[in-house]
Amino acid sequence: MTQLKIAIQGVPGSFHHQVALRNFGEDIEILDFDTFPSVAKSVVTGEADFGIMAIENSIAGAIFPNYDLIDRFELSIRDEYYLPIGHQFMALPGQTIEDITEVRSHPMALLQCKAFFAQHPHIRLKEDTDTASVARDIAAGNLKGVAAIASSIAAGIYGMEIIASDIQTIKNNFTRFIILQKEPLKPSTSVNKASTKVTIQNQKGGLAKLLTLIADNEIDLSKIQSIPVIEKPWEYAFFIDLVFENYTVYKNTIEEIQLNFGDVKIIGEYLSRK
Numbered sequence: 045m046t047q048l049k050i051a052i053q054g055v056p057g058s059f060h061h062q063v064a065l066r067n068f069g070e071d072i073e074i075l076d077f078d079t080f081p082s083v084a085k086s087v088v089t090g091e092a093d094f095g096i097m098a099i100e101n102s103i104a105g106a107i108f109p110n111y112d113l114i115d116r117f118e119l120s121i122r123d124e125y126y127l128p129i130g131h132q133f134m135a136l137p138g139q140t141i142e143d144i145t146e147v148r149s150h151p152m153a154l155l156q157c158k159a160f161f162a163q164h165p166h167i168r169l170k171e172d173t174d175t176a177s178v179a180r181d182i183a184a185g186n187l188k189g190v191a192a193i194a195s196s197i198a199a200g201i202y203g204m205e206i207i208a209s210d211i212q213t214i215k216n217n218f219t220r221f222i223i224l225q226k227e228p229l230k231p232s233t234s235v236n237k238a239s240t241k242v243t244i245q246n247q248k249g250g251l252a253k254l255l256t257l258i259a260d261n262e263i264d265l266s267k268i269q270s271i272p273v274i275e276k277p278w279e280y281a282f283f284i285d286l287v288f289e290n291y292t293v294y295k296n297t298i299e300e301i302q303l304n305f306g307d308v309k310i311i312g313e314y315l316s317r318k
């Protein structure tokens with residue numbers, strides 16, 4: 045059987061890489077990219093069978109541009125994965141925290157460790173493409189005085205020493221990843237979660253009425269995120285995740301929203317993994 049091709053942002057040891065292995069197993073071909081738009085493109089062109097994208101973190105919040113990418117590239121969400129995230133502060137073996145003047149990592153990782161660096165103001169923060177590639181580059185370039193924030197798996201792969209463990213602001217830290225595919229999903233009644241984009245007409249109390257309708261139908265709104273409609277300055281669309289027990293009630297709710305509030309795009313229907 046040919047191996048599935050899975051597109052990720054990041055190199056081996058990155059959190060995306062870990063999700064790929066946990067979700068699809070070891071027998072896959074990983075296509076690694078530097079940016080999220082390249083991941084999206086590889087799924088659209090068929091170069092990759094599926095793509096993996098971080099979408100929100102329990103400390104740092106949503107990765108806004110990824111909502112827009114999924115929408116613009118017309119991708120479908122087929123599944124989700126919650127990965128516990130432990131950030132390790134690492135450098136070349138023998139270095140101490142006093143030796144470090146600069147830390148490089150993925151911007152989301154830096155955000156998750158803000159409190160730690162507030163206590164070490166002598167360390168300059170620099171954004172980089174992903175967590176693990178920094179560990180790789182420090183090792184390859186024998187870079188003294190520079191540290192990475194990455195997983196313990198990355199420290200093992202690239203021979204880095206962990207100077208401080210679990211430096212994220214809250215120990216209990218998770219990133220939600222979504223698994224993307226090009227084709228629209230086949231309807232299935234065995235799902236209990238949907239990701240949608242609702243573009244509501246601007247009317248007084250419109251959003252409040254929409255939320256009331258969802259609550260009245262006993263559907264759990266697990267996430268709401270507004271993003272600007274760029275063609276119409278100061279108008280917003282809402283990415284809304286719904287968790288439900290009854291597929292028919294959910295479908296009827298979507299119909300009611302379309303009838304009374306505006307356009308609904310179903311981005312994915314899948315099983316909640318929370």
Ligand SMILES: O=C(O)C(=O)C[C@]1(C(=O)O)C=C[C@@H](O)C=C1
Nearest residue numbers: 058059060098150152174175219
């Ligand atoms: O840099 C990595 O290792 C990634 O997989 C990226 C990423 C992200 O995009 O949020 C994934 C999980 C963590 O929240 C930090 C960084």
